[in-house]
């Protein structure tokens with residue numbers, strides 16, 4: 274896990290950097306990213322899948338899903354660890370390109386790509402564009418037709434009906450949602466089959482394969498196997514129908530992590546083995562050779578490698594309904610730097626760091642500085658009863674979907690992302706200033 278160590282005097286270090294010195298240098302709130310932890314997770318996923326899939330004679334590529342958190346340095350790190358980069362917008366694509374990632378190692382997603390985003394992806398020669406609708410298939414093909422050049426490599430995103438993941442908003446493959454083309458076919462060809470046929474009908478497109486992503490923060494691995502079977506079956510049906518057996522299948526991301534002490538993350542070795550066994554069995558049943566696979570983990574790579582460091586401002590005991598007292602601990606950030614508790618009811622763990630307290634603990638709620646009562650970062654956590662202004666508070670596992678979903682609510686400048694490694698810290702994304710925000714306001 275993250276290189277967090279606590280000395281006997283309570284001093285906490287992350288990757289050898291003391292949190293107090295860190296806070297003095299960089300201020301709070303700040304996202305702290307443990308570089309070697311992140312790299313190890315990237316390597317871990319790649320090795321786990323390469324090993325398990327090599328055993329069944331299939332190749333596999335790991336794309337880092339940049340939506341979880343993307344900066345130039347992080348794109349470089351994961352690429353150095355042998356991963357490719359998955360982007361979901363022109364903005365993420367721009368970061369990957371600025372990092373020097375070759376276009377061939379980049380994928381572009383999105384359910385409503387603009388003409389400009391499509392053009393940029395084609396300019397960059399991205400390795401794959403994942404198309405999400407019949408309209409978009411024509412839009413990409415028309416763009417290629419207008420500019421000339423090689424056919425664009427595309428994958429068709431399909432939905433398998435597998436409903437998985439931590440929250441309704443982050444489950445993406447059940448029927449009533451916006452992503453992908455359904456493999457369900459109550460009458461005639463399924464939307465997914467129609468999408469694949471539409472790609473094959475356009476000479477400006479090269480059909481690489483089929484893509485399926487079933488959700489996020491998945492802790493029950495069975496959904497991956499069900500979805501993989503469904504995609505391989507669709508691939509075999511397309512081959513029967515057209516003679517085209519597509520080369521690639523992407524199984525998406527979604528590998529769940531531990532947010533709270535005692536929670537257990539999905540184990541990449543275990544899940545890779547299970548999925549490999551399942552696709553091997555399915556391919557054998559279908560009588561089709563295995564495709565090349567890819568996966569797109571985001572959270573599992575960057576989530577546990579990050580924590581957020583805050584400073585406590587006020588502490589207020591509040592009598593709650595059952596007559597007991599809850600200690601409200603206000604920190605200098607909140608829902609603008611971590612929207613996940615407010616948006617998904619997500620749970621986090623917080624600890625006072627930088628000093629040791631032998632006070633008994635009290636039931637606390639960690640809240641932000643924003644002007645609404647839903648501005649909660651940690652709903653329930655035991656903190657030392659003497660928690661007080663000036664204490665540093667660390668919230669664990671905030672590396673994914675923290676900074677990437679941060680806002681400027683209440684005109685709060687977004688915190689920096691600071692990498693720590695071998696006892697040194699380096700700012701990857703600087704703190705916004707009031708001037709940054711005011712510069713956008715043209716009066």
Ligand code: LLP
Pocket residue numbers: 338340341382443445486488489490525526527528569570571572573613617673674678
């Ligand atoms: N691939 C595709 C096509 C995706 O849509 C996603 C996530 C991923 C890969 C990466 O999933 P991961 O491995 O990170 O679970 N904001 C939400 C998560 C939204 C995920 C959207 N798509 C949250 O904070 O929980």
